[in-house]
Amino acid sequence: MADILRERERQVYRKGQETAFQLDCEKQSVAGSVSQRACVFCGSRVVLYPIADALHIVHGPIGCASYTWDIRGALSSGPELHRLSFSTDMQEMDIVRGGEKKLYAALCELIDEHQPKAAFVYATCIVGVIGDDVGAVCKRVSMEKGIPVLPVHSEGFKGTKKDGYRAACDALLQLVGTGPIDDVSPLSINILGDFNLAGETWIIRDYYARMGVQVVSCITGDGRIDEIRRAHGAALNVVQCSGSMTHLAKSLKDKYGIPFIRVSYFGLEDMSNSLYDVARHFGNKEVMQRTQSIVREELDRTMPLLAEYRRALTGKRAAIYVGGAFKAFSLVSALRLLGMKTVMVGSQTGNKEDYEQLRELCDEGTIIADDSNPLELSTFLEEKEVDVFIGGVKERPIAYKLGIGFCDHNHERKEALAGFEGMVNFAREVYGSVMSPVWQLTPRKRSGALEVVR
Amino acid sequence: MSSPVRITMSAPKPNWVSTRNPCKACAPLGAALVMRGIEGAIPFLHGSQGCATYMRRYLISHFREPMDIASSGFSEASTIFGGGANLHQGLENVTSQYHPGLIGIATTCLTETIGEDVHGMLHEYREKNAGLNHPELVHVSTPSYSGTHIDGFNNAVRSVVEQLAEAFAGADPYAGNFVNLFPGMVSTEDLRFLKEVAADFGIPITLFPDYSETLDGPSMLKYEKIPGGGTPIAALRATPSAGASIEFGRTLRTKNTAASFLQDKFAVPAKRIGLPIGIHESDAFYATMEELTRKPTPVKYNQERGRLVDAYVDGHKYLFGKRAIVFGDEDMVVGLASFLAEIGVVPVLCGSGGKSGALARSIEEVTSHASHCNGQIAVREGIDFMTIAEETALNEFKPDFLIGSSKGAKLARALGVPLIRVGFPIHDRIGGQRILHLGYRGAQRLFDLVVNTLLEVKQDSSSIGYSYL
Numbered sequence: 018m019a020d021i022l023r024e025r026e027r028q029v030y031r032k033g034q035e036t037a038f039q040l041d042c043e044k045q046s047v048a049g050s051v052s053q054r055a056c057v058f059c060g061s062r063v064v065l066y067p068i069a070d071a072l073h074i075v076h077g078p079i080g081c082a083s084y085t086w087d088i089r090g091a092l093s094s095g096p097e098l099h100r101l102s103f104s105t106d107m108q109e110m111d112i113v114r115g116g117e118k119k120l121y122a123a124l125c126e127l128i129d130e131h132q133p134k135a136a137f138v139y140a141t142c143i144v145g146v147i148g149d150d151v152g153a154v155c156k157r158v159s160m161e162k163g164i165p166v167l168p169v170h171s172e173g174f175k176g177t178k179k180d181g182y183r184a185a186c187d188a189l190l191q192l193v194g195t196g197p198i199d200d201v202s203p204l205s206i207n208i209l210g211d212f213n214l215a216g217e218t219w220i221i222r223d224y225y226a227r228m229g230v231q232v233v234s235c236i237t238g239d240g241r242i243d244e245i246r247r248a249h250g251a252a253l254n255v256v257q258c259s260g261s262m263t264h265l266a267k268s269l270k271d272k273y274g275i276p277f278i279r280v281s282y283f284g285l286e287d288m289s290n291s292l293y294d295v296a297r298h299f300g301n302k303e304v305m306q307r308t309q310s311i312v313r314e315e316l317d318r319t320m321p322l323l324a325e326y327r328r329a330l331t332g333k334r335a336a337i338y339v340g341g342a343f344k345a346f347s348l349v350s351a352l353r354l355l356g357m358k359t360v361m362v363g364s365q366t367g368n369k370e371d372y373e374q375l376r377e378l379c380d381e382g383t384i385i386a387d388d389s390n391p392l393e394l395s396t397f398l399e400e401k402e403v404d405v406f407i408g409g410v411k412e413r414p415i416a417y418k419l420g421i422g423f424c425d426h427n428h429e430r431k432e433a434l435a436g437f438e439g440m441v442n443f444a445r446e447v448y449g450s451v452m453s454p455v456w457q458l459t460p461r462k463r464s465g466a467l468e469v470v471r
Numbered sequence: 472m473s474s475p476v477r478i479t480m481s482a483p484k485p486n487w488v489s490t491r492n493p494c495k496a497c498a499p500l501g502a503a504l505v506m507r508g509i510e511g512a513i514p515f516l517h518g519s520q521g522c523a524t525y526m527r528r529y530l531i532s533h534f535r536e537p538m539d540i541a542s543s544g545f546s547e548a549s550t551i552f553g554g555g556a557n558l559h560q561g562l563e564n565v566t567s568q569y570h571p572g573l574i575g576i577a578t579t580c581l582t583e584t585i586g587e588d589v590h591g592m593l594h595e596y597r598e599k600n601a602g603l604n605h606p607e608l609v610h611v612s613t614p615s616y617s618g619t620h621i622d623g624f625n626n627a628v629r630s631v632v633e634q635l636a637e638a639f640a641g642a643d644p645y646a647g648n649f650v651n652l653f654p655g656m657v658s659t660e661d662l663r664f665l666k667e668v669a670a671d672f673g674i675p676i677t678l679f680p681d682y683s684e685t686l687d688g689p690s691m692l693k694y695e696k697i698p699g700g701g702t703p704i705a706a707l708r709a710t711p712s713a714g715a716s717i718e719f720g721r722t723l724r725t726k727n728t729a730a731s732f733l734q735d736k737f738a739v740p741a742k743r744i745g746l747p748i749g750i751h752e753s754d755a756f757y758a759t760m761e762e763l764t765r766k767p768t769p770v771k772y773n774q775e776r777g778r779l780v781d782a783y784v785d786g787h788k789y790l791f792g793k794r795a796i797v798f799g800d801e802d803m804v805v806g807l808a809s810f811l812a813e814i815g816v817v818p819v820l821c822g823s824g825g826k827s828g829a830l831a832r833s834i835e836e837v838t839s840h841a842s843h844c845n846g847q848i849a850v851r852e853g854i855d856f857m858t859i860a861e862e863t864a865l866n867e868f869k870p871d872f873l874i875g876s877s878k879g880a881k882l883a884r885a886l887g888v889p890l891i892r893v894g895f896p897i898h899d900r901i902g903g904q905r906i907l908h909l910g911y912r913g914a915q916r917l918f919d920l921v922v923n924t925l926l927e928v929k930q931d932s933s934s935i936g937y938s939y940l
Contacts, residue, residue, distance in 0.1 A: 049564030056521025078615035080497025084525035106490035123489035142581040173519035174545040395694030460692040
């Protein structure tokens with residue numbers, strides 16, 4: 018059994034246990050728990066990062082910029098300004114005297130040099146403490162340079178990663194509504210919450226194009242400022258990664274009356290449902306027919322490819338620990354499609370409804386955890402005899418150290434896992450990890466073998 | 472002979488206010504790494520949760536090992552009212568979960584800026600837990616707005632030694648029988664190599680930090696809460712009893728270090744030598760070992776040296792006059808410059824994000840023997856990668872290759888030349904933590920790598936494709 022901190026006991030649940038289901042979540046991480054979460058800044062940075070023609074400058078000491086330089090596999094079809102790292106690199110004197118002048122000068126020189134369509138200024142912890150008026154500096158530079166310069170209030174200590182999502186959405190909201198929308202079709206959407214990791218937005222965009230639905234903007238995968246400015250013209254917001262983007266979707270609904278639906282592009286079932294939901298929303302017969310034929314075509318192509326993987330993977334056990342819980346739903350289903358069983362699932366930022374839904378989805382005995390940490394995760398992996406762990410970079414060494422397969426489903430991934438073809442990639446990656454002969458040499462598998470011999 | 476360190480023309484815009492593609496990380500990262508090199512210890516950052524998580528991720532991507540760093544997880548309330556409660560709760564939770572022998576606490580920009588009295592808080596914590604078996608607590612001040620990860624590393628080494636060092640009251644059974652070795656931020660393979668050298672010289676050493684096992688361990692059946700290995704706490708207490716301290720790093724001359732502290736307070740002689748990369752700097756290391764142990768260098772190392780010189784001769788034609796841009800942590804850059812200069816390469820630009828104030832002088836010292844470099848080396852402290860790119864264009868450095876951390880990969884790609892990955896961090900290759908840089912053996916590997924990289928370029932760009940080179 019895992020050694021769980023007293024303060025965290027109510028953040029771990031085993032389906033089927035006696036107690037009524039109640040999982041504490043959306044709490045500040047317990048001090049000393051070695052949470053896998055980052056901070057408010059991280060939340061903002063990951064959401065806005067893929068906007069490729071904007072300048073992203075981190076106002077603070079160098080660390081926050083260093084650790085987020087070229088961190089995501091968010092691809093761009095054009096400019097790649099987002100892959101550079103800019104920081105005011107505040108020094109001791111800037112802390113004493115305030116960093117506004119330095120920020121002003123940094124913004125001016127960088128805008129002159131790179132001619133971005135907009136600039137995002139990320140406030141880090143100490144900016145909130147020394148009281149720099151980042152908003153005023155942004156306003157001034159915006160006036161002088163004639164582009165939107167948007168403060169992102171992402172001081173690390175001011176909440177959790179989710180508050181960072183909100184700060185990013187607030188910055189985006191300032192852009193939406195400032196572009197022309199005359200040529201926007203009534204059959205149009207914004208793709209919210211896909212970040213074009215390994216080109217996933219392109220895959221999804223292509224499905225919508227084939228359906229005859231216009232994509233006004235992608236927020237923020239392969240993102241462009243001018244597209245985001247036109248986002249209010251879309252007839253529907255299609256929200257993936259609801260943890261980060263629901264705030265924006267709700268705000269757009271309040272302000273512009275744009276309805277939104279939640280979707281997921283992972284796994285065949287969820288992918289198909291996403292397209293059908295969009296088609297259904299428009300109630301257009303032709304769109305629906307085209308959607309049906311896309312889904313049929315893609316399934317016909319995909320299913321035979323998956324069958325082979327399924328044969329090998331049936332009965333294997335998986336654990337999932339991801340940032341947002343919504344992704345976990347799709348992963349449980351996708352793994353089930355491959356014949357695999359999810360024995361542990363958790364997220365950094367899930368909410369009550371998310372966990373309730375997860376509980377319904379999962380088998381008896383499955384462990385559900387909110388805001389977990391390496392010690393808990395490692396005991397879960399050991400106890401449940403997991404074959405493959407699905408998570409991000411920080412989870413990878415936990416699995417590998419124990420001789421357990423791993424699949425990166427986080428923002429650093431280099432394989433597209435969304436869409437129909439993404440499901441095949443996912444299956445191939447899980448298969449490639451689970452079936453590798455290297456595990457036979459690890460103490461975990463060897464000790465099992467020895468026991469059998471005895 | 473004129474100085475080999477030339478003053479280059481200024482870059483197009485020398486006064487960039489911003490840092491663009493940094494060649495450094497922040498101070499607490501270095502401190503966390505040091506704490507990972509103490510036996511039974513867990514690093515703890517006093518600040519926002521994100522700091523710990525980001526640094527874990529950065530270190531994990533290099534070492535490819537679990538790297539647990541605890542955090543006091545600052546909230547808005549702790550920022551306003553102080554983080555004492557968070558620190559105490561964090562220490563308690565880390566203790567109950569990990570059962571560490573030591574918790575190494577480093578501050579962050581946030582806690583430094585709001586003026587947290589960590590010393591006082593820890594005093595209070597110790598009082599509260601008096602009589603209980605709580606772990607040793609050490610702390611280091613690492614404001615991220617001051618210096619780089621290397622400063623955080625060196626400050627942590629000094630702080631830990633300062634806080635744990637105990638003088639023997641009576642007769643000291645260890646007196647003079649061993650040596651403290653403070654290697655600086657080197658690879659796990661470098662650390663293992665240094666232990667091997669000391670063992671071969673027959674002298675016990677206190678190598679600090681020592682993350683050779685904690686961050687490069689074997690595959691496990693059970694998850695180790697705190698991986699085995701690391702400098703024993705008892706050994707850290709006994710540092711004042713050493714016969715001498717050896718400290719690697721020419722640029723440390725401007726700093727208060729662990730070795731200088733032990734010399735000043737406990738009269739432990741400090742030997743500061745360059746990071747032993749290449750023959751000249753390795754000779755100085757073995758000479759120091761000979762001097763301290765009064766023993767000759769074991770035959771095996773002389774054989775390594777002999778083979779290395781033989782290899783230098785075999786490869787010299789492919790290298791002479793080749794131009795390299797060197798970047799990374801200051802002392803790594805100094806060591807690499809020394810090595811490159813002795814094999815006939817010109818390190819045309821030696822740059823670091825660090826600002827010790829001693830980089831130019833150190834480079835000058837280690838390249839003065841190489842007349843082919845005369846007046847051709849530019850040295851830049853506090854540089855970032857976009858400035859390196861601009862200076863490279865403006866000064867027509869025309870490098871044949873880059874050598875340094877993987878953060879230079881973009882630049883190498885833009886320049887169309889190979890990057891030889893050494894030092895820290897290496898985020899885009901496997902095995903960065905296992906690169907051996909030090910000693911004749913390390914130089915042999917670096918040498919083969921450099922020559923073969925250039926041969927590969929030559930072969931790939933040849934229309935003939937020679938079978939013999």
